Amino acid sequence: MGTWGAGNFDNDTAADHVSQVVSRLVQEITEAIEDPSSLEPDEYGGTMVPCNVELLTLIVKQGWTGAELNAVTISNVRAWKSTYMGVWEQSIDELDPKAAWKIERRQVLELTFDALIQIAES
Template sequence: MGTWGSGNFDGDTAADHLSMLTERLISEVAEAMSGDPVEIEPDEYWGVAVPCNLELLHLIAQQGWVGAELPEPEVIDGWKTRFLTVWDESIDGLEPVPGFKEQRRAVLERTFDQLSEQAVRKNA
């Protein structure tokens, strides 16, 4: 019912929509992270899609829009531990080109860390 500006996300309906969207991204990650670890290996769908969802959540949260939901930092940190454990255990079997393993792991760490930091700021 309320509108507080002329932007695309400056109203209650937009905030509701954004909440549903971010909740979906979070639910997908939560489901993938609680399932079979094989599903989050680097060459599997959720091994690619989980970091994508986290990056999207970070980008959305940076905007400061009402309705953007984030998991608790502790949840994100737990996801990071689980995801990187699976990644570390399976990446060598894919025989990555020299340098890729280190570069990709740094990106993955940053992806989890930036979302966790954003969640801390949001909850402060």
């Protein structure tokens, strides 16, 4: 086992664990995107996907070994965003949200995906 520091993420085992966490988050997003009906705002995937996207962003920003988006390309993330936002736009009004909340929520969702797109670009 290689260790390069005293931090919680400064060894090979931690790097393997982080890599597995990242892979699991990506897999969950991918599976949900493949079933757009699961992405409606009142469905599990409608909440899970933006949460996982934000978790990926936070983890990858740390720069830990194992926290890379190896299998995820910019086009993947843009496709996730396009599919997710398309479903959201088509179904959100069925839940009768307040106009101000809908505007604010759309902005949060856009920023969430855009943050990961920015990381994937770098």
